[in-house]
Amino acid sequence: MHLTAENLAARRGEDLIFVNISFHLAAGEALILTGRNGSGKSTLLRVVAGLLKPEKGTVIVRDGAGREDGHPGEFSHYLGHRNAMKNELTVAENLDFWRRFLGGTGSSAGLSVEDATESVGLPGIAHLPFGYLSAGQQRRFAFAKLLVAHRPIWILDEPTAALDASADRLFAGLIEAHLTNGGIVLAATHQPLGLKNAQELKMTGFAGVDAGVWG
Numbered sequence: 001m002h003l004t005a006e007n008l009a010a011r012r013g014e015d016l017i018f019v020n021i022s023f024h025l026a027a028g029e030a031l032i033l034t035g036r037n038g039s040g041k042s043t044l045l046r047v048v049a050g051l052l053k054p055e056k057g058t059v060i061v062r063d064g065a066g067r068e069d070g071h072p073g074e075f076s077h078y079l080g081h082r083n084a085m086k087n088e089l090t091v092a093e094n095l096d097f098w099r100r101f102l103g104g105t106g107s108s109a110g111l112s113v114e115d116a117t118e119s120v121g122l123p124g125i126a127h128l129p130f131g132y133l134s135a136g137q138q139r140r141f142a143f144a145k146l147l148v149a150h151r152p153i154w155i156l157d158e159p160t161a162a163l164d165a166s167a168d169r170l171f172a173g174l175i176e177a178h179l180t181n182g183g184i185v186l187a188a189t190h191q192p193l194g195l196k197n198a199q200e201l202k203m204t205g206f207a208g209v210d211a212g213v214w215g
């Protein structure tokens with residue numbers, strides 16, 4: 001699988017936030033977006049996930065044989081700033097909802113809810129309402145959503161916000177495992193995720209609108 005962005009430009013409100021952003025990621029590759037607050041990282045992630053229409057440019061997914069393969073949103077998990085969980089439901093109910101909603105059989109089947117909660121280091125508390133949990137516990141379970149249904153592309157916005165050092169390492173391990181299995185990762189972060197071989201795209205925001213550079 002390949003994820004290609006060509007000459008993307010995006011606008012929020014009246015303002016152009018970035019122009020001429022292009023990148024290409026093959027199976028097993030990661031691109032990390034860095035840059036100051038407001039430089040457009042979340043905007044770019046939302047464009048790639050199909051949640052925001054670009055002003056210009058395209059995002060294309062191709063299969064291994066180079067054939068165009070539908071919209072990136074169909075192949076992606078998007079973990080935004082918000083956790084996309086209902087406070088009133090238990091963790092297990094939330095994850096079970098996502099497992100059934102996102103579906104998948106065969107190669108797209110994910111982990112069971114139990115295995116997913118274990119993978120994020122929090123077995124045994126999935127019976128609690130999501131709203132009872134600490135910010136870091138909530139973030140870990142939000143990440144577990146990525147595990148209950150398989151999607152080859154992970155689009156992650158500040159995935160390690162609110163996490164302690166051990167959770168940082170745990171997430172880095174889960175992301176590395178996804179890449180090793182042929183996944184693709186596009187992530188915005190202020191903290192280094194400690195991924196090996198990740199490329200970096202430094203977002204410069206409107207001030208340097210045509211200077212989005214490879215680092």
Ligand SMILES: Nc1ncnc2c1ncn2[C@@H]1O[C@H](COP(=O)(O)OP(=O)(O)OP(=O)(O)O)[C@@H](O)[C@H]1O
Binds near residue numbers: 044
């Ligand atoms: N809905 C909106 N309407 C108008 N402007 C917006 C909207 N959402 C974001 N912006 C503006 O777009 C710019 C880019 O925001 P974005 O959230 O993409 O930045 P970011 O690099 O992810 O920032 P952070 O590091 O703070 O998360 C900012 O100047 C922001 O004020």
